[in-house]
Amino acid sequence: MSKEIEVPELGFFALIRYAWRQLTSMRTALILLMLMGIAAIPGSLIPQRITNQIAVRDLFSTNPDLAKWYDRFSLFDVYGSPWFSAIYILLFISLIGCVLPRSVEHYKAMRAQPPITPKNLSRLEHHHEFAGDAQSMERASVWFKKNRFRVRKEGNSISAEKGFLRETGNLLFHLSLILILVGVSFGSLLGMRGEAIVSVGERFVNVATSYDSLSFGKLTGEKSLPTFEIKLDKFVGQYDPVTNAPKDYTAWVTIKENGSTYKKVIKVNKPLTFGDTRVYLQANGYSPVVTVRDSQGNVALQGPIPFLPQDGNLRSIGSIKVPDAEPQIGFVSSFVPTNARTTDQGAVSIFPELLDPKLLFSIWKGDLGLDSGIPQSVYRIDTSKLEKVGLGSVKPGETFTYPEGSITLETVVPWINLQIVKDPGKSYALIGGILAVLGLLSSLYGRRRRIWVRITSGGVEVAGLAKNSAPGLEVEIENFVNAIRGEK
Amino acid sequence: MLTTWAYISNYFVYSAMAVFTISFIAHAFETAFAVRAPEAADSTEGNLLLKTLDYKRTEKSARIATAMMILGFILLLAGIVARGISNGHVPWGNMYEFSITGALAFTGAYLAALRKYDLRWLGLFVSVSVLLTLGTAITLLYRNSAPLVPALKSTWLVIHVLAAIISGGVFLLANVVAGAYLYLDRLESRGPRPGWLQRVPSLEVLDQLSYRLVAFVFPLWTFAVIAGAIWAESAWGRYWGWDPKETWAFITWVAYAAYLHARVTVGWRGRRAAWLCIFAGSTFLFNYVYVNVWGTGKHTYSGL
Numbered sequence: 187m188s189k190e191i192e193v194p195e196l197g198f199f200a201l202i203r204y205a206w207r208q209l210t211s212m213r214t215a216l217i218l219l220m221l222m223g224i225a226a227i228p229g230s231l232i233p234q235r236i237t238n239q240i241a242v243r244d245l246f247s248t249n250p251d252l253a254k255w256y257d258r259f260s261l262f263d264v265y266g267s268p269w270f271s272a273i274y275i276l277l278f279i280s281l282i283g284c285v286l287p288r289s290v291e292h293y294k295a296m297r298a299q300p301p302i303t304p305k306n307l308s309r310l311e312h313h314h315e316f317a318g319d320a321q322s323m324e325r326a327s328v329w330f331k332k333n334r335f336r337v338r339k340e341g342n343s344i345s346a347e348k349g350f351l352r353e354t355g356n357l358l359f360h361l362s363l364i365l366i367l368v369g370v371s372f373g374s375l376l377g378m379r380g381e382a383i384v385s386v387g388e389r390f391v392n393v394a395t396s397y398d399s400l401s402f403g404k405l406t407g408e409k410s411l412p413t414f415e416i417k418l419d420k421f422v423g424q425y426d427p428v429t430n431a432p433k434d435y436t437a438w439v440t441i442k443e444n445g446s447t448y449k450k451v452i453k454v455n456k457p458l459t460f461g462d463t464r465v466y467l468q469a470n471g472y473s474p475v476v477t478v479r480d481s482q483g484n485v486a487l488q489g490p491i492p493f494l495p496q497d498g499n500l501r502s503i504g505s506i507k508v509p510d511a512e513p514q515i516g517f518v519s520s521f522v523p524t525n526a527r528t529t530d531q532g533a534v535s536i537f538p539e540l541l542d543p544k545l546l547f548s549i550w551k552g553d554l555g556l557d558s559g560i561p562q563s564v565y566r567i568d569t570s571k572l573e574k575v576g577l578g579s580v581k582p583g584e585t586f587t588y589p590e591g592s593i594t595l596e597t598v599v600p601w602i603n604l605q606i607v608k609d610p611g612k613s614y615a616l617i618g619g620i621l622a623v624l625g626l627l628s629s630l631y632g633r634r635r636r637i638w639v640r641i642t643s644g645g646v647e648v649a650g651l652a653k654n655s656a657p658g659l660e661v662e663i664e665n666f667v668n669a670i671r672g673e674k
Numbered sequence: 675m676l677t678t679w680a681y682i683s684n685y686f687v688y689s690a691m692a693v694f695t696i697s698f699i700a701h702a703f704e705t706a707f708a709v710r711a712p713e714a715a716d717s718t719e720g721n722l723l724l725k726t727l728d729y730k731r732t733e734k735s736a737r738i739a740t741a742m743m744i745l746g747f748i749l750l751l752a753g754i755v756a757r758g759i760s761n762g763h764v765p766w767g768n769m770y771e772f773s774i775t776g777a778l779a780f781t782g783a784y785l786a787a788l789r790k791y792d793l794r795w796l797g798l799f800v801s802v803s804v805l806l807t808l809g810t811a812i813t814l815l816y817r818n819s820a821p822l823v824p825a826l827k828s829t830w831l832v833i834h835v836l837a838a839i840i841s842g843g844v845f846l847l848a849n850v851v852a853g854a855y856l857y858l859d860r861l862e863s864r865g866p867r868p869g870w871l872q873r874v875p876s877l878e879v880l881d882q883l884s885y886r887l888v889a890f891v892f893p894l895w896t897f898a899v900i901a902g903a904i905w906a907e908s909a910w911g912r913y914w915g916w917d918p919k920e921t922w923a924f925i926t927w928v929a930y931a932a933y934l935h936a937r938v939t940v941g942w943r944g945r946r947a948a949w950l951c952i953f954a955g956s957t958f959l960f961n962y963v964y965v966n967v968w969g970t971g972k973h974t975y976s977g978l
Contacts, residue, residue, distance in 0.1 A: 212939050216932060223928035223957075230921040230965075237917060237971060265916050370914070379911075426821050433821045454824040455909050466911040605911045612913055619900040626893040630934075654938070 209276065210283030218277040225273055229264030232256060236263070278367060285360045292353050300336055303343035303638045310638075310649035312663045316671060318646030325670040326639045335637070343640035349653070355628030358621055365618030372611025375403045378410065378463075380606050385473040385490040386599040389417045392606070410608070412460050415442040419449075421600040423470055425538045430498060432538070437467050437602050462610050469603040471495045471502055474521055474545050475596040478508050486511040486591070492601045493521045494565045499535040505567045506547070506593070507554055514554045515575075515590060516567040519547040523598075542581075543598050549575040549588050635659050637666060646670065679760030680819045684812075686753030687774060690746045691808050697742035698801035704732040704739060705798055705870055739797050740788070746804070747781045754778060760819045766835040767822050768975060769966050773811035775835075776962075777804045779843030783887075787847065791883060795874045799850055826975065830905035837898035838923075841891050842958055845930075848887035849955035852948040855880040859945055881944055884951050885937055892930055899923050910972060919973035922961035929954035 208214060233241030242262050246253040253262075260267030307313060326344055330337045335346035380400035384390045392415070394400055394408045402408070420438040425431065437452040443460065452458055458465040473490035480486050486508050493504030499522075506517035522535035525544040533546045550572035555562065562568065578586040578593075585594040633656035640647045648667055652659040754775055757765040765771040784800045787793055822831070859877060861867055867874075874880075902923070907913040914920060933950045936942040942950070965973060 212935070216935050216940060219928060219932045219935065223925045223932065226921050226925050226928070229916055230918040230925075230969075233970075234916060237915060241970070429818075429820050431820060432823050434827070435824045453827075455828040455830075455905075457908060457911070464911065468911065607911045609912070612907060615913065616904065619903065623893055623897050623900060626896055630889050630893060 206283065209280050212284070215277065215280045215284060218273060218280060222270075222273050222277060225270050226264070228261055232261050232264070234262060234264060236265070274367075278364065281360055282364065285357055285364075288353075289357050289361070292350075292357060295353075296350055299338045300345045300347035300636065302338070302340055303345045303640055304649075307638055307640060307647045307649040310651060312648075312650040312660055314648040314663065314667050316645055316667070318641065318670065320641065321672075322646045322670045323639070323641055325672065326666070329666055329669045330637075342642070343638065345636065345638045347634075347636045349632055349634030351628045352632030352634050352653075353629070355625045355630075355632055357625070359625030359629055362618040362621035362625060365621065366615045369611040369613070369615030369618055372614060373403070373609040374611075375405045376410075377607070377609045377611065378402045378406060379608075381468070382604050382606070383492045383601050384416070384418045384604055385492060385601040386418050386421055388490070389415060390604060391415050397606075412463055413443070414460055416440075416458075416465065416604070417442075418602060421470060421602055423538065423600065427537075430537060435467060435470060435602075462612075463606065463608040466605040466607065467602055468605040469495075471500060471601055471603075472521055472523060472540070472543075472598050473601045474504075474519075474543075474598050476506060476545075477594045477596055478506065478511070478515065478591060479594075480511050480591040481589070486515075490599055490601070492564070493519070497535070498538065499524070500538040501533055501535040504565050505563075507556065507567065509554055509556050511591065513551045513590070514556075516550045516554050516569070516572060517547040517593065518550065518567050518569065519545060521545050521598075540598055544579055544581055545595050546579040547593075548577050549590075549593075551575050551590055633658060635662070637663060639666075639670070677760065677819075679756050683753045683756035683760060686749050686756055687808065687812060690749035690753060691805060691812075693742050693746040693749055694801050694805050694808070697739050697746060698798065698805060700735045700739035700742060701794075701798040701801055704735045705795070707732050707735070736794055739801075740794065743781065743797060743801065744785060747778065747785060750774065750778045750781070750808075757819065761821070763822050763827075764832050764835070766831060766839075767820065767826060768815075768817045770811050770815040770817050772835075772839070772962075772966075773807055773815055775839050776842055777807040777811070779839045780804060780807070780846055781843075783840075783843040783847045787883075787887070791875075791879075795871075796850060796854070799854075800847075803846075803850075823975070825909050825972075828905060828909065830901060830908075834898060834901040834905055837894055837901055841895040841898055842962070844887050844891035845895070845926075845955050845958050848884045848891075849952055851880055851884040851887065852951040852955075855884065855948045856945065856952075859948075877944070881947065884948065888930055888933060888951060888954075892934060895927060895930065899927055915972075917971040917973060918965045918969045919961060919971060922957060922965055926954060926957045926961060929957050 233245065235242050242253075245256070256262055260269070264270055304310065308315070323342075323344065327337070327339075330344065330346045333348070335348045337344055337346045378401065380397040382390055382397050390396055392411050392413060394411065402410070417440040418437060419440055422434075422436050423432060424434040426433050435454055439450050439452060439458075441448055441450055441458070450458060452465065452467045454467055457467070471493055472495075473492045475490045476487070477485060478487040487506070487510065491504055491506050493502035495502045502521045504519050504521060506519060508515040508517075520533035521543070522533045523539060523543050524535050524537035524541040526534040526536045528534055533544070550567065550569055552572040555568050555571060575590060576588045578588070580586050580593065580595040582595050582597050585592050634653040635650060635656070637650045638648065648663060648670075650659050650663045754765055754771075757771065757774075761767065766775060781800065781804055784793065784796065854874065855877060858867065858871065858874060858880070861871070862877070875883075902920070903913040906915070906920075929950070933947070933954050936950060937947055965971070966975075
């Protein structure tokens with residue numbers, strides 16, 4: 187043990203004070219700051235649950251040992267992990283411990299008078315000496331006032347100071363970082379986030395059961411969902427004919443809220459707003475509208491079935507499950523909006539718009555396993571307990587008949603994925619962000635400096651001092667000297 | 675019609691490359707020929723080392739070098755504007771476009787700093803980096819003009835990307851200066867500088883310069899990140915989501931914040947500060963190259 191550290195002799199409070207002083211020291215803050223930067227790195231190299239759930243699952247199946255170890259160190263949830271939280275919480279405590287005392291100090295300094303003029307001005311920088319009289323001092327006062335210096339007149343001298351904005355900005359910047367953190371925590375404690383797929387013609391009612399996925403902050407719940415209804419009237423996706431890249435997505439909706447009904451348009455950069463809840467257009471795809479009949483011709487299933495896009499040309503996969511048929515029927519399907527006439531590759535789409543849509547499927551009968559209680563993907567069918575009946579494909583308006591019944595593709599409608607987000611903290615974060623930039627600007631560009639002027643028997647003496655040896659004082663003092671000498 | 679503009683844009687970019695090459699040659703000429711042996715060359719061993727520097731001899735090439743740099747800047751700017759016209763939107767939709775604009779920002783940062791400091795010794799390096807960037811852009815990253823994807827259709831594209839590109843240009847210039855500092859520092863620790871480096875300012879000036887560049891542009895980078903967050907809120911439904919690009923922007927921000935604190939409050943100078951500056955700048959470059967080319971996430975606009 188090092189002998190300099192007198193830990194055993196410190197009392198409990200002294201120990202705490204010691205720890206506090208260590209934590210709030212600039213060196214610790216700097217180390218924590220660098221640590222936070224380094225700690226953020228693994229989250230960009232290892233897939234994260236918050237951004238790429240699928241990649242995490244893939245890693246668990248391809249390399250389970252590594253994934254288990256990653257998981258043990260929260261490497262799939264870096265930004266919510268205990269170690270990352272520890273770093274930023276310590277950093278913010280350190281920041282508060284540093285900024286609050288400095289704010290008090292700065293407040294006092296701002297109210298205090300500028301320091302008295304030093305005895306020997308000739309030892310200071312930017313020293314000037316020239317002939318002058320009482321009038322020179324008057325002109326000096328005027329100049330200081332015009333340039334908004336704080337002044338202190340003491341006998342035959344004036345000391346003037348300017349540039350408090352630098353420290354004010356510095357403190358404002360750090361305090362606004364705290365505001366941003368408050369905004370972020372508000373958002374995660376009181377916010378909600380959910381997604382729902384809505385096909386054209388369908389209605390979304392904002393209650394928990396309408397969502398495909400929904401999560402609430404720790405301090406909020408289902409009761410916080412505002413009441414509104416969104417009916418999707420029309421959706422158009424436009425694509426570039428050369429590159430097939432999307433050009434525009436627009437959804438036309440009818441909204442019912444507080445007894446009033448109105449129409450709106452949602453675009454990717456133009457969400458809907460209901461108070462602090464916003465509704466975003468996040469993804470889209472196609473829902474084949476099918477009618478499945480049993481061998482007697484009774485309708486067993488009818489409606490749009492959302493399919494999951496697999497590539498830029500919206501080749502999609504999906505499953506059509508008919509639990510009410512006897513026996514149960516399932517279609518393992520692909521859908522292509524613009525069918526490519528290849529024979530060997532299965533379903534291939536060559537353009538994302540509905541130019542030549544085609545639904546391809548294999549038909550299975552048996553137990554779909556829907557009653558087993560094990561959650562299933564809507565887009566896939568577990569065929570282990572099923573027996574294959576046939577293979578087929580249909581275009582809109584066509585019907586395919588198989589021994590157990592028939593399937594008709596009535597039409598195809600687009601679906602959109604609505605993302606519904608409530609974030610009551612974001613305005614705090616935004617204000618924090620704006621203040622942070624303003625604070626930074628004044629702290630990095632502000633210059634604190636002092637100028638002294640004294641009338642002596644020999645004439646007038648001027649000197650100045652710039653804190654942090656900021657540049658520009660020399661020119662300023664020259665202007666000042668010219669002004670008090672009466673030269674323009 | 676719009677394709678014509680794309681061709682015009684390409685011609686401008688090629689011309690800019692030619693002009694930057696001339697600038698590069700003029701810079702190289704200047705650096706090489708400013709040194710000469712004393713007039714009365716005397717072959718005793720000691721005297722041969724006493725080479726003198728005569729920049730008057732090379733003043734003309736130095737002027738040509740800078741003039742060509744300005745011309746290159748203008749041509750490149752014209753190329754970017756023409757690309758914008760051909761696209762029908764600001765030309766920041768893929769990595770080719772980011773790269774040529776980045777090269778413009780880097781040249782611009784150099785030319786702007788040149789007005790205040792005599793940085794012509796840096797010109798050789800600047801012209802080489804710009805040429806390499808443009809060469810990579812036009813050969814590997816080139817994509818035909820295309821409409822913007824829906825997520826990019828926003829006024830924030832102009833604000834956010836412009837702020838990020840300008841910050842990047844200045845950060846990289848600060849990196850070059852810090853690199854020059856480290857190189858000279860090593861040379862000087864072994865003895866006096868060789869003749870051709872006499873012109874490069876003293877270590878203290880370089881040290882200050884890289885700090886000034888970072889301090890000047892750090893608020894802009896902060897703004898770029900915040901503008902990105904505001905945009906992400908309206909496009910993706912969250913203002914911060916630890917997308918790889920966001921994460922690295924954050925790391926860059928933290929690294930430069932650490933650099934500024936280390937200098938201003940802890941008093942780091944010289945070698946340590948220069949290394950930290952270079953580290954911070956590398957995180958920016960890494961973000962640009964790695965996340966655009968190999969990364970995943972929502973910022974996948976490189977078109978590669």
